[in-house]
Amino acid sequence: MMKSNDEIGTSEYKKINELCARGDALAESGNFDEAVYEYNKALYLIPDPKNHWKASTWIFVAIADACFLGGYMVSAREALEYAMTCQDAIGNAFVHLRYGQVLFDIGDKDLSASELMRAYMAGGVEIFTSEDPRYLEFLRARANL
Structure with a gap:
């Protein structure tokens, strides 16, 4: 509860x-x-x-x-994995963005693409504007945005 x-x-x-x-x-x-x-x-x-x-x-x-x-x-990954079990984390564009970035940086590209896509779907391209462009470039290479 x-x-x-x-x-x-x-x-x-x-x-x-x-x-x-x-x-x-x-x-x-x-x-x-x-x-x-x-x-x-x-x-x-x-x-x-x-x-x-x-x-x-x-x-x-x-x-x-x-x-x-x-x-x-x-x-960062451990904190985000636990955050995902908490209220209002799933569907939050920033949470998915940061989780996708962490996964990318540790080499889990498939799960990273999934989380970055969730961030994109919840926050649009704007969620990426103040971030390192490599994350959006990676997502664009994986998905037809």
């Missing part, structure tokens, strides 16, 4: 948001290791099972994004 964020206590939810905001600021400044540390502290405050809470989706995606940007592809 999935649970909404409003079922988490107010003080815990506030602390989760504060930790994630710190993580976001650290990630934006390129401090990816420290960002992941802050996101993990926020994740610790989510009750088990983690994937039953909406907040877990965006925390796992934030962890994956920081890992991706920091070059930690295995950790």
